[in-house]
Amino acid sequence: MSSKIDITKPKTVKLFDLNDYEKLINGIKVAACMITESHQIDDNSSVSGSDSETEGPNSLPTDLFAAATRHCKAFFTNSSGQVFCIYRCILHHKKEELSTDGEGYAWVERCQHLTIPGYLRWAVLMVSGGHFAGAIFSGAIPVVHKTHHSYVTRRGQGQAQANRDQHGHMPRSAGASLRRYNQEQFLKHVQDIISGWATDLNGCSLVLYRAVGALNQGALFGKNSPLNRDDLRVRVLPFPTRKPTYKEVKRVHETVASIEVYENLELFQKALIAASAKPTTKTGSDTNAERSKKTQKSPGKPIDRAKSRERTPRELPMQMISSEDEGPCYIDSETPVDWIKVLSEQKSKGIVLNSRKDLLNDNSASGNTSCSEQDNVIDKKTKKKKAEEIKPLKHPISKIPTNVKRMWMAISGNELSSLETILESWEGDIEVACNTQDPVDGNTALHKAAIAAKPDMVLEILSAGGDPCIRNRHLQTPYASTPHHDTRIAFRMFQAQFPEKYNYNKSQIPGPLTPELLEQEKEKKAAQKRAKRQRGKEKQMEKNKTNEFLLLPDAEKVKADQPRCFLCGTFLPKKPFEYESFKFCTIKCLQNHRSLRPLHKSATWSVYA
Structure with missing residues (x-):
């Protein structure tokens, strides 16, 4: 018979349905397959699942006992003749060894413990x-x-x-x-x-x-x-x-929590043995037969692998791209430049006269000149690329004057905080000196003052003619090169004072700033900080009140001045959820409170002692 006819799907009973579970364990006994083999042989009449004369008297009990001991479930019977399975992890710990001799009263007692209130x-x-x-x-x-x-x-x-x-x-x-x-x-x-x-x-x-x-x-x-x-x-x-x-x-x-229930012992025995049996694997004869079938489906000539395969002659392509259209086509370093062109011309006439070796020998003398020409072309290309990569400075100068170097040193150093004396005694064009770029990094005097975080020097250089739109090697303007707050404010205040002196759109300065606007920004930030601190204090006070409310007993929570949720302590809505004298903000809080109430009455592991 097929497995579909022999094995039927069992019913399922949940442990949570106490009414169904109590009916199921009425007259509960340990199944025969759970008892040791010696006890099964003594009581052979209650163990055998069929009266077949072909099977031995002990073969079926032995198979059932071996399958039951390896299974993760325990098996029981009731007064109705049903067989049901419960996971062993619910009944006992793996370190505990429940006796399988006799009637198995220890197993029955564990099953009866499941009906204790709060055990689930x-x-x-x-x-x-x-x-x-x-x-x-x-x-x-x-x-x-x-x-x-x-x-x-x-x-x-x-x-x-x-x-x-x-x-x-x-x-x-x-x-x-x-x-x-x-x-x-x-x-x-x-x-x-x-x-x-x-x-x-x-x-x-x-x-x-x-x-x-x-x-x-x-x-x-x-x-x-x-x-x-x-x-x-x-x-x-x-x-x-x-x-x-x-x-x-x-x-x-x-x-x-699911319990499988079989209607009789015969169905249970078939299901248990079928579950413990290993799936059948294909034997060597079956695999060989399948291979032979595959070979019969694709008949062909026998292949003699000792002989070398004949190479079929391949024709040259009919449509060739000449080297004049897309430049020379190189197969390797020794192949002449016009090799494909010559072969294509010979193919068009119908006869190939020269092979690749002949062309190599003919062009050996002229190969040196062609290589030198190719090297010259490559050198010219690399020179062009290097010339494109090096971008010239906006204000290049062959030699930097000594007075400009002294001004840069004064800006970078910590001795002076103002350039007033240097600019007053300057000899020459002061605007050109302020916009001279350092050949190392492309920074001007305005860049150096901005990086050094000296706002007074920034204002003096801007007044002397320092252009705020010049970029250095990193493509940064003087305003973008400084991260200091006071220095950036100096740029914006100069823009407000002299709005038409430079093209500020290219200088990346966000906009002008007056002293009045600066004071307003400071007051706004201070007000934001005060409001943030006030919100933090209010949150802390509300948290303390909530914790104090939750610590109160239920009798005092009912008498509280401000009605709050009995579980989370938040304020109640207009129509709160309530049962008995308890009030809650949501139905979820009500369900959790109802489930947590019998917590101290629940069964503990002391049942196993």
Whole structure:
């Protein structure tokens, strides 16, 4: 018979549906496949799934026991003859060994514990590849949940990045250093989340986690973590999961809480053996048959690989591009310039007289002259490019006068703060001296004064004729070359005082500035700072009031002067959400408050003691 007919899909019952679950465990017993083989042989009548005479008396129990011991679920029967499966991680820790001899009362007792009020408060935590997702469930309702993601894994690096981190090697790139920093911040952020959930995790009866590797486990069980590996409540998820997201956490929680129910023992045995059986692989004869079929589909002449293949003669192309149109075509360094042209002419006549070797021998004498001509052409091109790259200065000068050098030294030095004495005793054209560019960096006297952050000298040089539109080697004007605030204000105030002296559009100066406008800008910035400080004080006061309100008991919250939300402490809307005497700002706060109320009454791991 086919697998579609033998195996039927079982029903599913949720642990959260306490009514259905209590009906299911009515008359619960451990399934026969969960009991040791010796006990099965003694009670062979209750174990055998069929009365077939062909099978041995112990073959089916042995197969079922082997499959059941490897399975991640425990199997039980009830008074109706149904067989149902529950994940072992819900019933016991992997370090606990429940006896499979006798009637298995320990297993039955664990199943009955699931009906205790508050026992179904579980936590699901997942960490993988820089992704964290966690939630605490009260029954089927998520009470608290949080997700976080950081860039901690570089594509294509594999295990190399972990080995370099363990051996303490320095990062080789900016991406590696960024990944290490994000990795530290990710671990710290996850540990802060778990520490904030300490009270909620203490009230959970189970903490199910999925964290593969020392790095991911360190995020959950690091320093100051409320979780401990030796805690019997902390258990590993028994099946693989996808990328940690809130959706995946809810799917995992629903999967763990699902119970598969088979109508009779025969259907359960077939499904268990089919699930434990390995998929069949193709044998060598099957693969050979497939290869032979492929070869039969494409018949052809037998190939003798010992013989060398004959090379078919290839014709020259009919349409050739002459060297006169697009310059000479070089095949290699020894090929003559007109080789393709000569061959194309011979092909057009119908007979190829000269081969490439003949042309090489004929043109050996004239090769030296052609190479020298080509070298001359290349030298001319490189000279033109260098001449284009070097841009001449706007005010070039063959030799810089000594008085100009002295003025530059006075500007760059710290001895003088004004050029009044130097400009008064200047001999010659002062405007040309102010606009003379340094051959090293192209800076003028105005550039040097602006870079040195001397606003008084900037005003004096502008008054003497220093052009603010001249650019240096970095294509910067004097205003753009200085990062100092006072110096830039000096440029703008000079523009307001002498608006028509220069073409300020090319100088990159944003606009004129008067003393009145400067005072207004200062007052505006001061008012902005005062308003920012006032807003910070108001926020802090409101935060303190909210914290004081949340610390009050529920009886005093009802009598408070200003009505606030009982969960988050924010002000209530016109029509608040309420149940009993509690009021809330949103329906989400109401649901979370209702779920958190029985926190201290929930079952703990002391049930296992």
